[in-house]
Amino acid sequence: MAGYILRRLLQAIPVLLGTTFLIYFMVFAMPGDPIVALFGDKTPPPSVIESLRERYHLDQPFIVQYFIFLGNIFRGDLGVSFSGQPVSEILMATFPVTLRLAAMAVFFEMVAGITIGLVSGLRKGGIFDASALVVSLILISLPIFVLAFVMQWFFGIYLGWFRTTVGPGAPTQDLILPAIVLATISFAQIVRLTRASVIETGGQDFVRTAASKGLSRNRIVPVHILRNSLIPVVTYLAVDFGTLMVGATVTEGIFNVPGVGRTLYQAIIRGEGPTVVSFVTIMVLIYLVVNLLVDLLYAVLDPRIRYAK
Amino acid sequence: MSEISNGSNVQTERAPGAERPLLEIKNLQVGFNTQDGLVKAVDGVNITLYRGQSLAIVGESGSGKSTTAHAIINLLPGTGHISGGQILLDGQDLTKASKKDMEAVRGRKIGFVPQDPMSNLNPVWSIGFQVEEAIQANGIASGRKAVKKRAIEVLKEAGLGDADRRMKQFPHQFSGGMRQRVLIGMGLAADPQLLIADEPTSALDVTVQRVILDHLESLTRELGTTLLFITHDLGLAAERAEQLVVMYKGKVVESGPSAEILQNPQHPYTQRLVAAAPSLASRRIQATGSIAAAESSMHEGAADAAGEAIDLIATAEARAGALAAAPPAPPAIVVEDLTKVFKIRGSGDFTAVDKVSFQIPKGTTMALVGESGSGKSTVAKMLLKLEDTTSGKIVVGGKDLASVTGKELFNLRSRMQPVFQDPYGSLNPLRNIGNTISEPLFTHKVGTVASRRERVYELLDQVSLPRTLVSRYPNELSGGQRQRIAIARALALKPEIVVLDEAVSALDVLVQAQILRLLADLQAELGLTYLFITHDLAVVRVIADHVCVMQRGKIVEAATTDEVFDNPQQQYTKDLLAAIPGANIELGA
Numbered sequence: 033m034a035g036y037i038l039r040r041l042l043q044a045i046p047v048l049l050g051t052t053f054l055i056y057f058m059v060f061a062m063p064g065d066p067i068v069a070l071f072g073d074k075t076p077p078p079s080v081i082e083s084l085r086e087r088y089h090l091d092q093p094f095i096v097q098y099f100i101f102l103g104n105i106f107r108g109d110l111g112v113s114f115s116g117q118p119v120s121e122i123l124m125a126t127f128p129v130t131l132r133l134a135a136m137a138v139f140f141e142m143v144a145g146i147t148i149g150l151v152s153g154l155r156k157g158g159i160f161d162a163s164a165l166v167v168s169l170i171l172i173s174l175p176i177f178v179l180a181f182v183m184q185w186f187f188g189i190y191l192g193w194f195r196t197t198v199g200p201g202a203p204t205q206d207l208i209l210p211a212i213v214l215a216t217i218s219f220a221q222i223v224r225l226t227r228a229s230v231i232e233t234g235g236q237d238f239v240r241t242a243a244s245k246g247l248s249r250n251r252i253v254p255v256h257i258l259r260n261s262l263i264p265v266v267t268y269l270a271v272d273f274g275t276l277m278v279g280a281t282v283t284e285g286i287f288n289v290p291g292v293g294r295t296l297y298q299a300i301i302r303g304e305g306p307t308v309v310s311f312v313t314i315m316v317l318i319y320l321v322v323n324l325l326v327d328l329l330y331a332v333l334d335p336r337i338r339y340a341k
Numbered sequence: 342m343s344e345i346s347n348g349s350n351v352q353t354e355r356a357p358g359a360e361r362p363l364l365e366i367k368n369l370q371v372g373f374n375t376q377d378g379l380v381k382a383v384d385g386v387n388i389t390l391y392r393g394q395s396l397a398i399v400g401e402s403g404s405g406k407s408t409t410a411h412a413i414i415n416l417l418p419g420t421g422h423i424s425g426g427q428i429l430l431d432g433q434d435l436t437k438a439s440k441k442d443m444e445a446v447r448g449r450k451i452g453f454v455p456q457d458p459m460s461n462l463n464p465v466w467s468i469g470f471q472v473e474e475a476i477q478a479n480g481i482a483s484g485r486k487a488v489k490k491r492a493i494e495v496l497k498e499a500g501l502g503d504a505d506r507r508m509k510q511f512p513h514q515f516s517g518g519m520r521q522r523v524l525i526g527m528g529l530a531a532d533p534q535l536l537i538a539d540e541p542t543s544a545l546d547v548t549v550q551r552v553i554l555d556h557l558e559s560l561t562r563e564l565g566t567t568l569l570f571i572t573h574d575l576g577l578a579a580e581r582a583e584q585l586v587v588m589y590k591g592k593v594v595e596s597g598p599s600a601e602i603l604q605n606p607q608h609p610y611t612q613r614l615v616a617a618a619p620s621l622a623s624r625r626i627q628a629t630g631s632i633a634a635a636e637s638s639m640h641e642g643a644a645d646a647a648g649e650a651i652d653l654i655a656t657a658e659a660r661a662g663a664l665a666a667a668p669p670a671p672p673a674i675v676v677e678d679l680t681k682v683f684k685i686r687g688s689g690d691f692t693a694v695d696k697v698s699f700q701i702p703k704g705t706t707m708a709l710v711g712e713s714g715s716g717k718s719t720v721a722k723m724l725l726k727l728e729d730t731t732s733g734k735i736v737v738g739g740k741d742l743a744s745v746t747g748k749e750l751f752n753l754r755s756r757m758q759p760v761f762q763d764p765y766g767s768l769n770p771l772r773n774i775g776n777t778i779s780e781p782l783f784t785h786k787v788g789t790v791a792s793r794r795e796r797v798y799e800l801l802d803q804v805s806l807p808r809t810l811v812s813r814y815p816n817e818l819s820g821g822q823r824q825r826i827a828i829a830r831a832l833a834l835k836p837e838i839v840v841l842d843e844a845v846s847a848l849d850v851l852v853q854a855q856i857l858r859l860l861a862d863l864q865a866e867l868g869l870t871y872l873f874i875t876h877d878l879a880v881v882r883v884i885a886d887h888v889c890v891m892q893r894g895k896i897v898e899a900a901t902t903d904e905v906f907d908n909p910q911q912q913y914t915k916d917l918l919a920a921i922p923g924a925n926i927e928l929g930a
Contacts, residue, residue, distance in 0.1 A: 238460065240461075241453070241462070241524070243414075243416050245448045245475035245479075245527055246445070246531065248478070251474075256463050260463065260464075335467075336465075336511065
């Protein structure tokens with residue numbers, strides 16, 4: 033088990049090197065001069081431009097820039113953003129917010145998705161099932177920003193239950209609406225996946241055998257149907273984590289959440305290499321860790337899976 | 342038909358009325374809602390079962406035997422529902438019982454042992470958990486310790502000696518036979534009055550099957566449990582139950598004491614079943630011992646009465662006669678010291694096939710017999726060059742397979758064709774029958790479009806299927822029809838050698854008999870050489886000339902079929918032979 037975890041963590045090293053290189057290259061290849069763009073309409077004196085270039089190593093060839101960046105990372109220095117703020121400082125400020133938002137979203141999508149999927153699967157062909165299918169299909173088809181605007185208008189303006197944008201300090205109450213929006217697409221997928229999985233498990237021989245032993249329905253559903261049905265759902269959650277991070281970028285932009293997504297979005301627009309690469313590296317790292325955790329959880333749910341040394 | 346089913350109540354020696362029967366099924370109707378309306382799976386079944394008796398329901402797949410069993414405990418799959426009749430358990434009508442009442446009946450009053458040990462245990466819970474849960478639900482014991490104690494007791498009774506140690510293990514760590522013991526233990530956990538065993542051993546090897554059934558028999562006798570046994574094997578049913586009920590297309594066609602039915606079957610369907618069951622046929626050859634005796638035996642009459650002469654004995658005897666008369670043919674296949682070693686990560690090497698040697702003379706059939714895991718299918722794969730050999734030699738038609746590559750191998754494949762076990766998995770569902778059969782002709786560029794079409798018709802005729810099937814798809818055909826298609830495809834290129842890997846194991850007895858006969862006819866007609874792989878010795882008797890018995894990768898016994906059956910040398914072979922169901926049945930020949 034420990035050997036398996038260690039191997040997985042070692043595997044993460046080439047993945048991290050590969051992703052940072054790719055992203056660094058893409059930021060480098062973006063059209064436009066970031067220094068010039070920084071000054072907007074004004075034209076700064078050439079000496080200022082020169083000194084800025086030197087400071088951010090923009091006068092060096094690409095590969096040298098990349099290795100300088102890598103070396104700094106190993107020393108724990110994530111670099112400085114164009115506004116002069118250390119990237120690590122920005123990370124510390126934005127991460128807790130996004131983490132809270134993501135945790136709320138995962139909570140919504142799991143609790144609501146699995147519950148509705150389970151009921152739907154158990155009452156296959158009924159009115160509840162039919163409506164759940166239609167609604168989930170609509171939610172999957174909607175682009176996340178459309179949904180965000182609709183929700184902002186309906187809950188924020190029409191009903192007035194929530195504030196349409198997140199206030200300073202990102203209080204949890206303000207995060208409910210963006211979290212729901214963020215959770216929506218995954219929620220709809222989980223409803224459908226759980227439903228299909230429950231229907232499949234419900235038809236298995238061992239479920240009939242459980243009933244033939246004299247077990248009541250109230251025991252069979254959670255013990256013999258739900259647990260087995262969760263295995264594919266958990267696998268989906270791992271893959272889905274990527275979707276969640278992409279969604280966070282859009283959702284945080286719309287709801288003005290001071291989190292990682294919005295900061296990353298702005299950094300991409302400004303062509304701030306160090307900020308973008310640092311943020312993405314951290315995201316990749318989290319993605320890898322989450323996937324490892326899900327794989328371990330998978331083994332807990334399904335005893336047939338045991339990881340070899 | 343109604344006359345038969347009305348008169349088909351199983352009567353016992355005891356005077357009627359002296360005792361209330363434990364289970365009484367009256368005019369049971371079970372229907373399934375489909376797109377084409379209601380389909381009746383069970384239509385007017387009457388069964389009466391007294392305490393302490395054993396009764397077997399026999400029939401082929403689709404006869405409604407399992408549906409009847411599921412109807413009794415009200416666990417019909419999908420849209421199935423009881424649409425009429427009564428099921429009286431000790432006077433209580435189960436068709437009118439509430440959900441709660443049914444839950445009290447299941448497990449506590451009626452135990453159920455399902456068919457497939459692989460799919461009937463929940464893979465994510467430990468064995469102990471699943472047995473304890475049955476005990477708790479039926480209120481047999483309360484408190485953690487008492488429940489656990491009873492669970493161990495139940496498993497030990499079911500034949501798991503080291504139950505206390507294995508309670509925490511999961512189903513995938515158990516063999517099929519061990520899982521079936523667990524299921525039997527669960528079925529009997531609450532000491533029910535009635536135990537329904539739905540083909541409890543058909544997924545297991547013959548020797549394991551025998552041990553399990555012996556155990557089930559002694560256990561139910563000890564506990565005084567009434568047994569309702571469901572099987573497709575008439576020999577097995579007659580051996581294990583006092584009373585027989587024969588079902589066909591949802592109706593009871595015949596019922597009564599087992600011995601009586603077997604010796605004097607009345608209904609044409611039962612007569613065909615008796616004639617077709619390989620277990621009985623092989624036993625009969627054994628009993629009569631000579632061609633003349635076999636020819637004059639009752640089965641011919643039975644087969645004639647059925648209007649369809651499926652006479653396996655005649656086929657087998659003709660084969661024995663031909664073999665004796667013919668001069669020894671040159672070998673079509675020579676296998677020498679064939680070995681296959683699989684590398685298994687973490688636990689070293691596994692020798693699946695260990696220095697196996699045999700020869701198959703041209704135009705004859707060799708049967709490779711053994712239990713699952715004995716390496717017989719691996720031999721077939723190496724012979725077909727679908728798997729590389731570790732060492733040893735395979736010579737086909739005078740050519741060493743190891744040296745055959747590229748174009749030559751391609752040509753060799755056209756002369757050596759396989760038929761696999763699963764008629765559902767071995768046909769491409771997206772190709773129609775005509776395309777499926779003619780595909781080898783396209784691949785090997787044989788003939789023109791028109792001549793290929795002719796060949797397909799010819800092959801369909803040969804396997805006795807209507808020509809209209811060319812435009813149909815596999816899912817529209819029955820298992821037996823599909824296996825015939827697989828055989829037709831194998832024959833398309835006029836091969837010299839056909840490798841049949843458990844080709845009839847998945848089929849019902851009547852279909853099995855038809856296919857076996859077809860294979861024998863084709864061999865006589867085309868001079869084919871067969872390598873016939875099976876775990877079922879009963880089938881071997883009627884199809885093979887030579888037998889090789891494999892155990893753990895080695896051939897432990899090799900001889901002609903008669904020698905193996907009359908005078909087995911190895912204990913393992915004797916065990917296999919003794920395990921053929923119907924061994925103890927008196928036949929009315």
